[in-house]
Amino acid sequence: xxxxxxxxxxxxxxxxxxxxxxxxxxxxxxxxxxxxxxxxxxxxxxxxxxxxxxxxxxxxxxxxxxxxxxxxxxxxxxxxxxxxxxxxxxxxxxxxxxxxxxxxxxxxxxxxxxxxxxxxxxxxxxxxxxxxxxxxxxxxxxxxxxxxxxxxxxxxxxxxxxxxxxxxxxxxxxxxxxxxxxxxxxxxxxxxxxxxxxxxxxxxxxxxxxxxxxxxxxxxxxxxxxxxxxxxxxxxxxxxxxxxxxxxxxxxxxxxxxxxxxxxxx
Amino acid sequence: xxxxxxxxxxxxxxxxxxxxxxxxxxxxxxxxxxxxxxxxxxxxxxxxxxxxxxxxxxxxxxxxxxxxxxxxxxxxxxxxxxxxxxxxxxxxxxxxxxxxxxxxxxxxxxxxxxxxxxxxxxxxxxxxxxxxxxxxxxxxxxxxxxxxxxxxxxxxxxxxxxxxxxxxxxxxxxxxxxxxxxxxxxxxxxxxxxxxxxxxxxxxxxxxxxxxxxxxxxxxxxxxxxxxxxxxxxxxxxxxxxxxxxxxxxxxxxxxxxxxxxxxxxxxxxxxxxxxxxxxxxxxxxxxxxxx
Numbered sequence: 208x209x210x211x212x213x214x215x216x217x218x219x220x221x222x223x224x225x226x227x228x229x230x231x232x233x234x235x236x237x238x239x240x241x242x243x244x245x246x247x248x249x250x251x252x253x254x255x256x257x258x259x260x261x262x263x264x265x266x267x268x269x270x271x272x273x274x275x276x277x278x279x280x281x282x283x284x285x286x287x288x289x290x291x292x293x294x295x296x297x298x299x300x301x302x303x304x305x306x307x308x309x310x311x312x313x314x315x316x317x318x319x320x321x322x323x324x325x326x327x328x329x330x331x332x333x334x335x336x337x338x339x340x341x342x343x344x345x346x347x348x349x350x351x352x353x354x355x356x357x358x359x360x361x362x363x364x365x366x367x368x369x370x371x372x373x374x375x376x377x378x379x380x381x382x383x384x385x386x387x388x389x390x391x392x393x394x395x396x397x398x399x400x401x402x403x404x405x406x407x408x409x410x411x412x413x414x415x416x417x418x419x420x421x422x423x424x425x426x427x428x429x430x431x432x433x434x435x436x437x438x439x440x441x442x443x444x445x446x447x448x449x450x451x452x453x454x455x456x457x458x459x460x461x462x463x464x465x466x467x468x469x470x471x472x473x
Numbered sequence: 474x475x476x477x478x479x480x481x482x483x484x485x486x487x488x489x490x491x492x493x494x495x496x497x498x499x500x501x502x503x504x505x506x507x508x509x510x511x512x513x514x515x516x517x518x519x520x521x522x523x524x525x526x527x528x529x530x531x532x533x534x535x536x537x538x539x540x541x542x543x544x545x546x547x548x549x550x551x552x553x554x555x556x557x558x559x560x561x562x563x564x565x566x567x568x569x570x571x572x573x574x575x576x577x578x579x580x581x582x583x584x585x586x587x588x589x590x591x592x593x594x595x596x597x598x599x600x601x602x603x604x605x606x607x608x609x610x611x612x613x614x615x616x617x618x619x620x621x622x623x624x625x626x627x628x629x630x631x632x633x634x635x636x637x638x639x640x641x642x643x644x645x646x647x648x649x650x651x652x653x654x655x656x657x658x659x660x661x662x663x664x665x666x667x668x669x670x671x672x673x674x675x676x677x678x679x680x681x682x683x684x685x686x687x688x689x690x691x692x693x694x695x696x697x698x699x700x701x702x703x704x705x706x707x708x709x710x711x712x713x714x715x716x717x718x719x720x721x722x723x724x725x726x727x728x729x730x731x732x733x734x735x736x737x738x739x740x741x742x743x744x745x746x747x748x749x750x751x752x753x754x755x756x757x758x759x760x761x762x763x764x765x
Contacts, residue, residue: 210578210579211578211579212578213578214574214575214576214577214578214579215575215578215579217574217575217578221564221566221567221571221575222564222566224566225566295564296564299561299562299563299564299565300558300560300561300562301562301563301564303523303528303558303562304556304558304562306526306527306528307526307528307551307554307556308551308579309547309548309549309551309552309579309580309581310548310579311548
């Protein structure tokens, strides 16, 4: 069974390798843009606008860290999504062929879920390393709150995985089933874009209003009450993040197994 | 390893769909033989093969593969079987070497040496992505995968369809080599009856979900004949004595299923040996009885 799980994971890896490279490239590009932004904040035009005060520079650094903490894990988690794999399996004819293999549905479901867990785990570790490195470079300590932020993004990503798996079990004539790959992918990309747009808008607002205020108190990127609310939620949710992640992965295993069983009842 | 007489035993298998029923199908593939499973498109060949591979559940009946229950001993039976479909089921992203790595863990008896020999024989590249393979190359690769884990039974669904005659001939040779081992058996569905005529030991013919003929190919070909007669003589033939008749401007070609009986009863007529293809065509038109 171990050998079969290893083989099935290797197969999924071969198929998803391309997605990993694309996600890695996206993360690298975002990192590059953010680094340029940070350098500009420290030494460039942006710094000149800020009048050199430590307080303002710190706010920009916070913004950078804020972006890294949310955007990098978000992009990294995209690699954990596999909404397209089912489609390519069906197109290639693997879904039917796999039933002729001497592998139980339990083993297949376990391999699929295990690979999802490995991908999610790798994305988590990668995100923690990037966020911690950026924090260290900016002179801030990586704290438990940031880990919780990454954990929340991880849950969000796993919820997308749940959504993808549930879409597989829908009746074949449902529009949601036919468009499942597009819907899941578009919702994920859409949310990423919204997050990015919000940050872009916040930074523009910041520089404009800061210039207008000409050195007065720096404008908050996010309204303080909203930040406080989020921090309160995060602190309350923090102890449950890991159990929720584990529960979601177990849930995915059962959905996958049910879907595989269902394939035989067509 | 269990002992068995028939590599495949299908008994009274029924599968119902809306608008189609696979109705009480029964046949055996004796150990060490190759059975051709013929019928026109939509006759139920793929449904039968899907049923025996447990890709679809059956409504009733019994299926045994290599002497094992096709559901209760599914994993064990599948360890000892190879399956080839009409379309290559592997993603275009894979290379032959990567596939070998996948299969190594899936089959207990996977043998890379054998796989490698097939790759060399078929002149298949190891590092090239399958997306750049031709249909013939993909089919050969699928066959190489099916034959590299010591399979005792090979199940093929339209495996030679869409291939050029040279590739088909090469593949048929491989099947004949596979059958050199007395413990090896093949069930091969196809509507290219000429292939089956070359290599099959026995034949099962189904149409619209119903089984019409099953038995040794030579017996089937020997028992059936095309009786050729002028129109005037045709009118005197009892309709119950033949499968169907093709009427032409010159007379009638009548398919009989009991040649000895027909030769005795209609001694003045001319009887020609027939082919599986002709048998298939005449049986498909059996409801019309007369066609042109």
